[in-house]
Amino acid sequence: MSGPEYRARRTLTAAPADLLLDRLAAELERSFGITRTELYQVDYRLAVLLPLGDGEPIAGPGHPAWRCFDHQEPVVAEGAGWFPVGMRGERRGVLRVSPLPGDPAALGELDAIATVLGHELTAVTPTTDVYVTARRDRRLTxxxxxxxxxxxxxxxxxxxxxxxxxxxxxxxxxxxxxxxxxxxxxxxxxxxxxxGEGVHASMLTSLAIHALRNARRAELTLADQAALTDQAIYAMHRGAQHxxxxxxxxxxxxxxxxxxxxxxxxxxxxxxxxxxxxxxxxxxxLGMFEDTDYRxxxxxxxxxxxxxxxxxxxxxxxxxxxxxxxxxxxxxxxxxxxxxxxxxxxxxxxxxxxxxxxxxxxxxxxxxxxxxxxxx
Missing domain, CATH: 3.60.40.10 (PPM-type phosphatase domain)
Incomplete structure (x- = not known):
């Protein structure tokens, strides 16, 4: 098997977690003559596309980047191509490349490569803060x-x-x-x-979600998932928090x-x-009373x-x-x-x-x- 998509896939899977875009950019230049490759990730509010590295944030809804993100389709504008980056419906952002190759078939290959990038970003995100940090335009609490x-x-x-x-x-x-x-x-x-407020609220929710996952993965019924989570929260807080x-x-x-x-x-x-x-x-x-039966x-x-x-x-x-x-x-x-x-x-x-x-x-x-x- 060969071809640009295959080579880009191999490049991305072999790249260090923090260098996905750099290694992809080098491969796209070899395969397509593309000299500029940029990744824009959507922020936590779904309000702005933020560049990885240098570049200006993109907030205007009429921008080609937002048309690409909203419609999940490639967009060609002013000599550049914009391609949706995501995985199984999870939208991460858009990939911008220029200049575009003259071969129309290259658009389909670049679209597929952007999807491969989405999969790799999802795979490496737990191991590096590079991409998480770049997709926030202010500090999270x-x-x-x-x-x-x-x-x-x-x-x-x-x-x-x-x-x-x-x-x-x-x-x-x-x-x-x-x-x-x-x-x-x-x-x-x-x-x-x-x-509740602040970290106390997030810790209570974290307990509930992990208890629900534990019960779900034990293949309990929905009512029993609720009951197990109810017991976990009550055991921790004795009804003071729910x-x-x-x-x-x-x-x-x-x-x-x-x-x-x-x-x-x-x-x-x-x-x-x-x-x-x-x-x-x-x-x-959940957690209000001890041993609640749920229906x-x-x-x-x-x-x-x-x-x-x-x-x-x-x-x-x-x-x-x-x-x-x-x-x-x-x-x-x-x-x-x-x-x-x-x-x-x-x-x-x-x-x-x-x-x-x-x-x-x-x-x-x-x-x-x-x-x-x-x-x-």
Whole structure:
């Protein structure tokens, strides 16, 4: 096997973790005559594309870099090519190269190479701070650092579903979070509405997520996952601290959704352009009482249904004594129908910031799940 894509793949897998872009740039110059290779990563707020190394941040939505990022397609503009960098639906940023080769087939090869770069960035990020540091335009609080390290990612794509989530305020989030896992048969999703302030809140959420993962990986039922996490939190805090959570399990063969509502964030259903709140049985938050028994509910999703999970930081955000959840939320959710899930949660958080005319004070988490239907 040979060719530019194969050589770039070998170059990236052999490169030291901190030199991925340097080694890739040298290979692209050999293969395509490209003399300028730049990586721009999206920041934690999904608001600016930040260069790795020298260069100016890109914030304007009409810029070719943002068109590439938003549509996840190559963009050619002013003699340069922009290519989406990501992995399995997780959008990391864009790769800029110039000058472009004259062969039209090279665009497809460069697009594939940008995807390979996305995989390698994901693989090496736990071993170096180079790429993590470059994608923040300000310092994270310690609590936010803990929260972002907990996340499985911000977006996920499979033939049967699309999924994305976002935390705000991104650089100072405290207790809100989400977690997910899929094994080809089931998608398991947990959305946490945290309790407390600062590091205390992030540590409580960290305990909850690790307890949920431990129970999930032991293949316990959803109700037992809630009960085990409830016991872990109660054993640590004796009811003085607790948190709300919504646990969901989607059967990917049938679209059946199993839910445990532990004092949860709100679950909204967008179906055929109409928004309704999915009525759930409210149960005690995790860690509030000792030995709580949790009960599962089920409901059926239809093909093309969209679910939103939003915390009270979204619902209760207030401007001029008007709550966002009472006046603006349903209207905005209806407008997200054509958007990809990551664009939907990013736009929702942006609309929320515009509503309060400032950065958010309370934590807010928004998760969007599209059910596309069972696949062969």
């Amino acid at each position: 310690l609590a936010a650092e803990i929260q972002w390290e907990l996340l499985p990612g911000r977006s996920r794509l499979r033939p049967s579903f699309r999924l994305a989530g976002q935390l705000e305020p991104a650089y100072a989030v405290r207790g809100d979070s989400f977690d997910w896992s899929d094994d080809g048969r089931q998608l398991r999703l947990a959305v946490i509405n945290g309790f 948190l709300s959570a919504l646990l969901l399990e989607l059967d990917l063969a049938s679209g059946t959704m199993t839910v445990v509502d532990a004092g949860s964030p709100r679950l909204m259903l967008l179906r055929e352009g109409e928004v309704t709140e999915q009525v759930l049985e409210k149960q005690f938050p 599962e509910q089920q409901f059926q999703l239809r093909r093309e249904d969209r679910l939103f999970v939003v915390s009270d930081g979204v619902i209760d955000a207030t401007a001029h004594q008007i709550r966002y959840g009472e006046t603006a939320l349903d209207r905005f959710l209806r407008r997200t129908g054509p958007m990809e899930p990551l664009d939907a949660v990013r736009s929702l958080i942006g609309d929320l910031r515009a509503f309060v005319a400032a950065d958010l004070v309370d934590d807010a988490v928004a998760v969007c799940l599209d059910w596309l239907g069972p696949q062969p």
